Amino acid sequence: MFKLTDRQKRKLIDMIFVIEYDENQDEEEFYRELESELREIFEKIKRFFWV
Structure with missing residues:
Protein backbone atom coordinates (compact mmCIF):
# COMPACT_ATOMS: atom_id res chain seq x y z
CA MET A 1 0.00 0.00 0.00
CA PHE A 2 1.23 3.51 -0.65
CA LYS A 3 0.28 6.94 0.59
CA LEU A 4 -0.91 9.77 -1.60
CA THR A 5 -0.58 13.42 -0.77
CA ASP A 6 -3.79 15.46 -0.52
CA ARG A 7 -3.03 17.02 -3.87
CA GLN A 8 -2.52 13.59 -5.49
CA LYS A 9 -5.80 12.38 -4.00
CA ARG A 10 -7.64 15.38 -5.44
CA LYS A 11 -6.12 14.86 -8.88
CA LEU A 12 -7.05 11.18 -8.81
CA ILE A 13 -10.61 11.95 -7.73
CA LYS A 44 -19.42 -1.30 1.52
CA ILE A 45 -18.37 -2.62 -1.87
CA LYS A 46 -15.47 -4.49 -0.32
CA ARG A 47 -17.73 -6.15 2.27
CA PHE A 48 -20.20 -7.09 -0.44
CA PHE A 49 -17.63 -8.78 -2.69
CA TRP A 50 -15.10 -10.08 -0.15
CA VAL A 51 -17.39 -11.64 2.43
Whole structure:
Protein backbone atom coordinates (compact mmCIF):
# COMPACT_ATOMS: atom_id res chain seq x y z
CA MET A 1 0.00 0.00 0.00
CA PHE A 2 1.23 3.51 -0.65
CA LYS A 3 0.28 6.94 0.59
CA LEU A 4 -0.91 9.77 -1.60
CA THR A 5 -0.58 13.42 -0.77
CA ASP A 6 -3.79 15.46 -0.52
CA ARG A 7 -3.03 17.02 -3.87
CA GLN A 8 -2.52 13.59 -5.49
CA LYS A 9 -5.80 12.38 -4.00
CA ARG A 10 -7.64 15.38 -5.44
CA LYS A 11 -6.12 14.86 -8.88
CA LEU A 12 -7.05 11.18 -8.81
CA ILE A 13 -10.61 11.95 -7.73
CA ASP A 14 -10.86 14.61 -10.46
CA MET A 15 -9.66 12.12 -13.07
CA ILE A 16 -12.17 9.46 -12.04
CA PHE A 17 -15.20 11.63 -11.39
CA VAL A 18 -16.57 14.82 -12.84
CA ILE A 19 -16.26 17.06 -9.82
CA GLU A 20 -18.35 20.18 -9.49
CA TYR A 21 -18.49 22.21 -6.35
CA ASP A 22 -19.71 25.61 -5.33
CA GLU A 23 -16.93 28.18 -5.60
CA ASN A 24 -18.05 29.60 -2.26
CA GLN A 25 -17.35 26.26 -0.64
CA ASP A 26 -13.96 25.58 0.93
CA GLU A 27 -12.05 23.33 -1.48
CA GLU A 28 -10.11 21.51 1.25
CA GLU A 29 -13.27 20.73 3.20
CA PHE A 30 -15.07 19.64 0.04
CA TYR A 31 -12.38 17.10 -0.81
CA ARG A 32 -12.16 15.83 2.78
CA GLU A 33 -15.89 15.15 2.80
CA LEU A 34 -15.76 13.56 -0.63
CA GLU A 35 -12.83 11.37 0.36
CA SER A 36 -14.70 10.24 3.46
CA GLU A 37 -17.79 9.36 1.42
CA LEU A 38 -15.70 7.46 -1.11
CA ARG A 39 -14.03 5.48 1.68
CA GLU A 40 -17.44 4.50 3.06
CA ILE A 41 -18.64 3.43 -0.38
CA PHE A 42 -15.48 1.42 -1.02
CA GLU A 43 -15.83 -0.34 2.35
CA LYS A 44 -19.42 -1.30 1.52
CA ILE A 45 -18.37 -2.62 -1.87
CA LYS A 46 -15.47 -4.49 -0.32
CA ARG A 47 -17.73 -6.15 2.27
CA PHE A 48 -20.20 -7.09 -0.44
CA PHE A 49 -17.63 -8.78 -2.69
CA TRP A 50 -15.10 -10.08 -0.15
CA VAL A 51 -17.39 -11.64 2.43
